[in-house]
Amino acid sequence: MDNIIKVLIAKPGLDGHDRGAKVIARGLKEAGMEVVYTGLRQTPEQIVRSAIQEDVDVIGLSILSGAHSYLFPEIMNRLKKADRSDVVVIAGGIIPEDDHKKLKELGIKAIFQPGTPISKIVDFIENEVQK
Amino acid sequence: MVDNIDQLYADIQRGNENTIAKAISMVEDGTKDAVKLMKKVYRNIEPAYLVGISGPPGSGKSTITQSIVQLWRKENIKVAIIAIDPTSHFSGGALLGDRIRMDKISTDQGVFIRSMATRGSLGGLNSSIYDTVLIFSLAGFEYIIIETVGVGQNEIDIVKLADTTIFVTVPEAGDEIQAYKAGLMEVGDIFVVNKADRPKSKQMVLTIEQLVSFREDKNIWMPPVLATNALKEEGITDIKKRINDHHIYLQENDLLQKNRREVIRAQMINLMEKKLNEKYISPILKDQKFFKHIELICKKKEDPYSVVNELLLL
Ligand SMILES: Nc1nc2c(ncn2[C@@H]2O[C@H](COP(=O)(O)OP(=O)(O)OP(=O)(O)O)[C@@H](O)[C@H]2O)c(=O)[nH]1
Ligand SMILES: [Mg+2]
Numbered sequence: 001m002d003n004i005i006k007v008l009i010a011k012p013g014l015d016g017h018d019r020g021a022k023v024i025a026r027g028l029k030e031a032g033m034e035v036v037y038t039g040l041r042q043t044p045e046q047i048v049r050s051a052i053q054e055d056v057d058v059i060g061l062s063i064l065s066g067a068h069s070y071l072f073p074e075i076m077n078r079l080k081k082a083d084r085s086d087v088v089v090i091a092g093g094i095i096p097e098d099d100h101k102k103l104k105e106l107g108i109k110a111i112f113q114p115g116t117p118i119s120k121i122v123d124f125i126e127n128e129v130q131k
Numbered sequence: 132m133v134d135n136i137d138q139l140y141a142d143i144q145r146g147n148e149n150t151i152a153k154a155i156s157m158v159e160d161g162t163k164d165a166v167k168l169m170k171k172v173y174r175n176i177e178p179a180y181l182v183g184i185s186g187p188p189g190s191g192k193s194t195i196t197q198s199i200v201q202l203w204r205k206e207n208i209k210v211a212i213i214a215i216d217p218t219s220h221f222s223g224g225a226l227l228g229d230r231i232r233m234d235k236i237s238t239d240q241g242v243f244i245r246s247m248a249t250r251g252s253l254g255g256l257n258s259s260i261y262d263t264v265l266i267f268s269l270a271g272f273e274y275i276i277i278e279t280v281g282v283g284q285n286e287i288d289i290v291k292l293a294d295t296t297i298f299v300t301v302p303e304a305g306d307e308i309q310a311y312k313a314g315l316m317e318v319g320d321i322f323v324v325n326k327a328d329r330p331k332s333k334q335m336v337l338t339i340e341q342l343v344s345f346r347e348d349k350n351i352w353m354p355p356v357l358a359t360n361a362l363k364e365e366g367i368t369d370i371k372k373r374i375n376d377h378h379i380y381l382q383e384n385d386l387l388q389k390n391r392r393e394v395i396r397a398q399m400i401n402l403m404e405k406k407l408n409e410k411y412i413s414p415i416l417k418d419q420k421f422f423k424h425i426e427l428i429c430k431k432k433e434d435p436y437s438v439v440n441e442l443l444l445l
Contacts, residue, residue, distance in 0.1 A: 003160060004223065004248075029224035034248050039231035046237050050230060053243055055152035083149060 006034045008056040010047045013065035021062035027118035048078040057129045063093040076106045088128045136167045158262040172265045179268040183293030185279045190299045191325035192278050193232035194361040202371050211243040211267035213277045218248040258401040287314050295377045299323045302332040321373045327358035
């Protein structure tokens with residue numbers, strides 16, 4: 001019986017850079033995970049529907065545009081409405097320290113700063129999903 | 132984990148997305164509940180019309196899939212997509228990136244997209260792919276598209292499940308086409324030369340037309356070779372029409388049922404291989420004895436033929 005961790009890497013917001021997201025996606029794949037990558041400029045609706053259809057264990061949100069303060073709550077709300085609050089949501093990119101507390105209160109499990117070693121993200125995911 | 136298989140079955144039939152998605156995961160993971168569910172599904176469900184789309188990396192399969200689906204959606208036809216990418220032999224992980232080009236249909240309520248990794252470790256086709264087709268059929272999808280990348284044996288096995296197989300290539304893929312022509316000729320029902328905005332596309336159409344004309348069964352379905360520009364959605368209506376033509380052709384010649392018997396046959400072989408692996412081969416591979424035998428064979432004290440018979444109690 002397989003039990004492979006499945007992750008959705010999504011880029012909400014309007015910025016057009018996804019190098020960071022792609023590096024993470026590749027790193028998680030190399031750690032043995034199945035990684036769905038959805039591309040740029042995903043709306044919360046698209047992200048949550050993809051997560052449901054793909055039945056992922058984890059959503060990784062990559063954001064640079066600073067729009068997290070309104071995009072993330074909407075994503076978390078939609079997950080709740082879909083009865084999928086069990087999905088582990090983590091975030092990465094440029095997110096000011098001051099906002100971290102608020103995001104964690106929303107249910108975002110971890111926020112990784114740029115430059116975080118991929119092994120640390122892998123460990124975190126493996127730990128969370130096993131719970 | 133699931134307390135009521137009938138409830139699960141009914142929820143899938145109602146089209147509940149969470150349930151459909153969970154059921155596919157169960158099948159992928161090979162749980163006991165998945166087996167219970169599939170027993171019921173096989174006894175009740177006729178598969179939806181299945182279209183396979185394959186071809187070299189980056190040839191435009193996902194872009195074309197999206198455009199065909201948009202046409203079907205205009206007629207209110209519900210469509211499911213199974214987008215398959217290879218599992219890495221090194222890590223066991225996979226990068227599933229087909230959704231990037233299916234952006235325009237990703238929130239359409241009549242479309243369900245599921246990305247899947249090939250998984251199946253010991254060769255042979257992963258039986259959960261066809262089980263997923265049946266789950267989507269139970270959920271009321273009328274067309275199902277399976278996208279696979281590449282032109283190797285594994286992809287050919289996957290597209291053989293399909294009622295209609297579309298093979299997508301690009302004007303520059305000449306060498307690749309030559310290398311794989313045997314396999315291609317066997318399975319393609321519709322050939323598409325995409326990126327026809329680029330030079331040499333007419334030549335490529337001619338090359339494939341020539342290859343196809345060598346088919347043994349040329350008195351029957353003659354696969355059309357179509358040029359498309361998926362970015363501009365040019366030529367897509369033609370693909371849709373040819374799928375329909377091929378569907379009618381299969382029906383009129385009683386080939387639809389024949390194809391589906393072949394699929395069940397392949398699925399049976401897959402399941403038997405899987406069972407044999409699980410029950411007999413996997414335990415041996417984990418046993419210390421197995422490594423000792425390998426050592427002894429390397430030292431010329433034993434030979435593989437005798438050891439295999441001994442291990443399998445033959
Ligand atoms: N010029 C041109 N580019 C195209 C055309 N169709 C698709 N593309 C581009 O080709 C690239 C690959 O398209 P996809 O649809 O992802 O191709 P694919 O075959 O699904 O790719 P994989 O699933 O990765 O094998 C994208 O950048 C598309 O925008 C076309 O007709 N002309
Ligand atoms: Mg693709």
